[in-house]
Structures are given as structure tokens and as C-alpha cells.
Amino acid sequence: MPFDPDRVETLTFDSYGTLVDVAAVEAALANVDGVTDPEPVSNHWRSRSLLYTMVANAIDAYQPFYELNRAALTHALAAHGVETDAAEREAVLETYHGLDVFDDVADGIAALAADYDCYVVSNGNPDMLDSMVEAADIGDVIEDTISADEVESFKPDAEIYRHAAARTGTPIDRIAHVCGPFFDVYGAMNAGMQAVRVARGGEPWDDFAGDPDLTVDDFHALAAELGV
Template structure:
């Protein structure tokens, strides 16, 4: 059971907790494809082939393992490799990625997200904790958060306990006094539990719990989370 008296700070996952990620990525990939069609049509054709694109991403993952926690770098290097293989200018990778990245920040929040952030931020220091590459300032939510911790900058991703401890340290709170909130059963909940935190699972899709360890609470919306903490 969730012990609300212990909660002195909250760490929050971003993708699929505050907004649905796949519609965002799909829109951004359409923007990237349109940009390539205009500026590097041969690379655009290569990116339209799912098999070729998968091979490119696998190649980057195999040959640049140091980038595995930096989704922006993986995306940029995949674009660069596609440009090279298509006989286009690899220097176009930077503006092509910028087009993608700008669109990737244009998220559509879940209806409950902003009201919940307003309520939570009035009571607790909030820190974002993400394996993704969302930019809170560009998304327009940075005002709710005291700090942001990402796998890209930290070099280690969830569920590694070290990144949870880094999030706790970013708001000057012991891990046992931090409540982590996220949608991923393994990355968020089990990771937080193994780091000594309490954890709330945001289960918007009515999924079955897959692990022996259990969250301290499960909610369908962030509104329910706020009500639990009231």
C-alpha cells in the first residue's frame, strides 16, 4: 500500500505517462520524410523501405553501442547513414534531424496531465525521469518541474537504480521519500522499487501486471494519483 506520509518529492516519467508517444513519433517521422523528400529524395526513398530502415538502425546500434541511451544521437546517426548510402550529402543529417526533433516536441497531452501537474507541483518538488528525448521547455511543461533527468544526459537509463537515485538527488530528497510515477511496469515500477522508492503504475490501458513485485498503487489517470495523495 502507498504510504503517502513518506512522499516528499515525485519523479515522473514522460512518454505515455503525460502524453501518448507513438502518435507523436509517427507525426515527427512524417515531417522527417517530407523534409528528406524535398532536400534528399534518394534518402527519402531509402527511409520509405521498412527493411532498409530497420537494417540501418540495427547497424547504428551494433557499431555505436555508446549511443544506446541517447535516442537523439541514434536517430541523427541513422539519418546520416541513410544519406551516405543514398549518395546524398551526410551534412544534411543535422537539419533533417532538427526537423524531426522539432515535430517530436509537439506532443498532445493526456487530458488529465496538465491539471494534475498543476496540483502536484503546488505540493511537491517534481523531477522528470525519462529514457526518451523530450525537451520539457519545448513541450511547455518545464515550469512544473524543479529538475529533469534523462538517460541521454546521465548515460544510464531506467530501470537502472542509479538514474532513480540521480532523480532523487536532483531534488535533494532521499530515494525512500520519492514517489516514482510511470506507465512502464518494468522500466518505471520495478526500476523504482529496486531503487528503494515507492512506485505508482499508471495503467491507462487496463493491462495485466506482469511481475512478482507489485507497485504501491495503480491508477488509470493522473487525476486518480492526485486523489490518492490528497
């Protein structure tokens, strides 16, 4: 259905791929002996990490996201024939505590926070989110972070979105969830939120189960849609 700005009372934001750029890990991977092209290793790592979260949901095998991300990195390096030790992998993994922040994030959320309560809702565990909020310099403009760790279930399970609604004290249909990844868009809509897709990097939409309620290029465009 078309996006309805009049229904929005609270904004929730995804983290990875929405506030911070997961492709920034390529610089760390490039420094690993044996990695000749970091991009496919990075892509394998990210896709495997997300796959692990969804399998963990399906078989009730929750682990904090940082642990799953470590396992996914190990698999990605091995799949590309790169031999590493635990210390080398840990150094690469730690880049998730300092990923590059998209240019529109700090001032975009600050503008939105003038009219709306803003929260981060993420698969990341609390330590990861603390680091991300500090790196993005949004601690003064968001109300709180809400982690999958609190319900031990990952997106796109409806439980995390319902939990977010309870934590914000907002009826779920009065929340607009702002995110980049397609599964997060679908998860939020399925749970009853409006979903705003931030189309970063020109990636095409995964159009197999409908369209987002709204698609924007950045947070400034969202502010314009909301009349901020």
C-alpha cells in the same frame, strides 16, 4: 507493498508515455512516401528505441537518447521496406520535440505541485526535455528536469533513480515515481522508490515481477490518493 502516501515527500515523473503521447508520431509517419500504415512502423520504432537503451546499458555504449532514437527510426523504416533519405527521417524525428500532451498533465501536476516538489526524470536528453516542458506548459510547476544524460545510463538502471534522489535532495524511499512504462515502474521500485503506474490507453500490466505500489488512471486520481 501497498502504496504509503505518508512516505511521499517528492514526486518524479517520467516523460514519454506518461506526460506526452509517443503515438503522436504516427501523423508524421503517415506523410512519408511508402508508409501505408504508420501504426506498426511507430510501434517498431518505439520498441527498438527502448531496446537500444537497454543494450547500451549492458555493453557500456551510451549515446544520447536522441541519437538512439534516430537509429531506431532508421531501422523501423527499413524493416517495413520504406526508403527514405536523411532529411525525411530527420523531419519525422523532430516530432519528438512537439509530441501531444495528455489532457490531465498541466492541471494535474499543478495541483500536485501545491503540496509536493515535482521533477521530471527521463531518458530524454536535455534539449528534448526542454521542448517537452514547454509543450506541456509545466515549466512553472516543476522544480527541474533530470536526464539520463547526466549519468550516461538509461532506465531501468538503478543509477538514474539514485541520481534523481541526490538531485532532489530527497531520501530515495521518500520519492514516488510516476510513470507509464512497465520497465520504469520496476526500475524505480528496484532502486527503492515507490512507483505509481499511470495506466494510459488500456494496456495490460506486464506482470512478471510483481505489481506497482499504486496504479491510477491519470494524475487527478493520483492527487486524490495523496489527498491533494
